[in-house]
Amino acid sequence: MNMQHLQEFLTRIQTFDLRIVEDDIQMESGTNEKEHVKAYDLTYQTQYYDSFSYRSELRVLKDMAFIDLITLDKERIKLQLAELSKVRxxxxxxxxxxxQHYSEMKLIYDRSFIFSVRLDYLFIVNNLQSDGADIEVTSKFAEDLGDSVKLREKFLMELIYDAENSIKEHLSFEDFQKSLHAKKQEAIQADEPTEISKVQEAVFENEPPTKSIDRYPTFKPGIASQLLDLLREYFVSADHSKLERLLLSDEAPERPLVFRGFGNQLADAFKQLFDARLIVGCQMADLERWIAPKFNYLSNQAEARELTEGYLNGLMSTKTRPCKSPILKIEQKEDKFYILPTPRNKR
Incomplete structure (x- = not known):
């Protein structure tokens, strides 16, 4: 059976088309001097700046890929899901x-950065030059690379989620068409044509996608209030009451709260609490899933960025180097735990 749309989608999310641009770049911290250099660029393959069309393209390709899958029987869908898991x-x-190689403190990376993260080994990378070429890898490129992968991975997880659910729900092709049409009508009425597909929760390994999560993050007594006191200064005052309701009453905000720091700092804070068993009742994957929709963070370009589950998983569940600029430390005195702030650079 021809699976053209699925092939196009998988090829697209695994292909990185690098651009080489000329720009005036600050090469060293502590000075405002800039140099005119050649540098890699991937901004147009993120969802930020003027590149919303890339997000829309992936959304359409994902929907068409699902049409390919929904025409298969259950066993063939399961075989395709196994292949999708390999991509994941x-x-x-x-x-x-x-x-292991990203640092929020760097302005310029080694020219071997792209090879060090093995981007060329894991995916198709067009226009990549040798690390001996006179092309810089800037902090902006490193940030955009992470954002581009987040976007690709998110649509992959949506496809996996939809395919898993179609097996259980016996969703027919006609039913899918009706569902897709309803989503389009909702988007048109909301005047958001590029947001037709709602973001689905990612499916974690060993967790059936249609099953509710029984394991749930729970703070040990007194810990949530300590964390709240420490985190207040990392959020604008208008969000303080929302942050309080989230941490003390588990009332999710309507929109993600913007953490005024780096994503790895917030991830490290929750990881420290989990490792110290001050957050209990769940596995790390459940905590990552809880965090992702509730927070954004500020990037080097002062743009609010998403905290996706894949990104958090890489920071919290895998062995990686410690955060170089943690926002807290935990001390134990007798049977009591204290969450203490560390010096910070205000943003």
Whole structure:
């Protein structure tokens, strides 16, 4: 059977088309001097700046790929899901490599950065030059690379989620068409034509996608209030009451709260609490799933960025180097735990 749309989708999310641009770049911290250099660029393959068309393209390709899958019988869908899981594993391996080499403190990376994260080994990378070429890898490119992978991985997980559910629900092709039409009508009425597909929760390994999560993050007594006191200064005052309701009453905000720091700092804070068993009742994957929809973070370009589950998994569930600029430390005195702040750079 021709699976053209599925092939196109998988090829697209695994292909990185690098651009080489000329720009004035700050090469060293502590100075405002800039140099005119050649540098890699991937901004147009993220969902930020003027590149919303890339997100829309992936969304359409994902929907068409699902049409290919829904025409198969259950056993063939399961075979395709096994192949999709292999692609997902590549993204997980990427995050492990990326978090080993990414640093929020760097302005310029070694020219071998792309090879160090094994992007060329895991995926198709067009226009990649040797690390001896006179082309810089900037902090902006490193940030955009992470954002591009987040977007690709998110649509992959949506496809896996939809395919898993179609097996259980016996969703027919006609039913899918009706569902897709309803989503389009909702998007048109909301005047959001590029947001037709709602973001589905990612499916974690060994967790059936249609089953509710029984394991749930729970703070030990007194810990949530300590964390709240520490985190307040990392959020604008308008979000303080929402943060309080989230941490103390588990009332999710309507929109993600923007953490005014780096993503790995917030991930490290929750990881420290989990490792110290001050967050209990869940596995790390459940905690990552709980965090992802509730927070965004600020990037080097001061743009709010998503905290996706794949990104968090790479920071919290895999062995990676410790966060270089943690926002807290945990001390134990007798049978009591104290969450203490560390010096911070305000953003």
């Amino acid at each position: 594993s590549r993204f997980k391996e990427f995050w492990g490599n990326y978090n």
